Amino acid sequence: xxxxxxxxxxxxxxxxxxxxxxxxxxxxxxxxxxxxxxxxxxxxxxxxxxxxxxxxxxxxxxxxxxxxxxxxxxxxxxxxxxxxxxxxxxxxxxxxxxxxxxxxxxxxx
Amino acid sequence: xxxxxxxxxxxxxxxxxxxxxxxxxxxxxxxxxxxxxxxxxxxxxxxxxxxxxxxxxxxxxxxxxxxxxxxxxxxxxxxxxxxxxxxxxxxxxxxxxxxxxxxxxxxxxxxxx
Numbered sequence: 001x002x003x004x005x006x007x008x009x010x011x012x013x014x015x016x017x018x019x020x021x022x023x024x025x026x027x028x029x030x031x032x033x034x035x036x037x038x039x040x041x042x043x044x045x046x047x048x049x050x051x052x053x054x055x056x057x058x059x060x061x062x063x064x065x066x067x068x069x070x071x072x073x074x075x076x077x078x079x080x081x082x083x084x085x086x087x088x089x090x091x092x093x094x095x096x097x098x099x100x101x102x103x104x105x106x107x108x109x
Numbered sequence: 110x111x112x113x114x115x116x117x118x119x120x121x122x123x124x125x126x127x128x129x130x131x132x133x134x135x136x137x138x139x140x141x142x143x144x145x146x147x148x149x150x151x152x153x154x155x156x157x158x159x160x161x162x163x164x165x166x167x168x169x170x171x172x173x174x175x176x177x178x179x180x181x182x183x184x185x186x187x188x189x190x191x192x193x194x195x196x197x198x199x200x201x202x203x204x205x206x207x208x209x210x211x212x213x214x215x216x217x218x219x220x221x222x
Contacts, residue, residue, distance in 0.1 A: 009149065032208030044213040086151060090208035097211060101151035
């Protein structure tokens with residue numbers, strides 16, 4: 001069965017510090033992984049997806065199939081990064097996307 | 110202005126009442142989804158639809174019903190059988206098949222009177 005686990009409900013870091021939001025998944029097939037972000041009073045939106053191998057707003061995420069992880073990282077956190085972050089999983093060729101419970105990131109000045 | 114429109118923003122339900130949440134998109138997307146968002150539980154999939162006149166149950170479909178008569182519209186009915194309906198409901202759409210990027214509406218907060 002598909003499952004996404006985000007072990008941290010809240011992550012608090014100081015501005016300029018590195019940040020890592022953890023995501024582990026369970027899926028028997030070939031996974032498609034995503035990170036979505038919800039800033040205050042804004043809609044949930046895609047931050048990045050693993051197949052794009054891109055860096056958005058300084059964030060990167062590497063799919064580690066051995067550890068079944070897709071952790072989100074940024075070397076230097078900014079106050080505007082404060083938001084709710086959701087890791088999401090979809091299967092190849094499938095429509096069903098499932099989400100983790102989310103991690104609230106708070107970047108302190 | 111393209112996107113997904115959910116209405117109403119706030120909705121109150123009385124005991125034994127069915128209520129319908131509206132979701133409309135003008136992105137010409139084939140797939141549409143309904144998620145329920147509860148604090149600490151993330152988003153849970155209620156129903157999804159790949160094409161017009163077709164839909165599938167998600168993980169928590171009990172007490173909910175949907176229809177997909179038009180490509181643009183995917184209304185969700187919360188029936189009286191749903192005993193714990195208070196939640197934030199999000200509608201989303203995606204372009205087509207496969208693991209596509211989801212576009213989200215602004216949500217509807219449903220509360221029980």
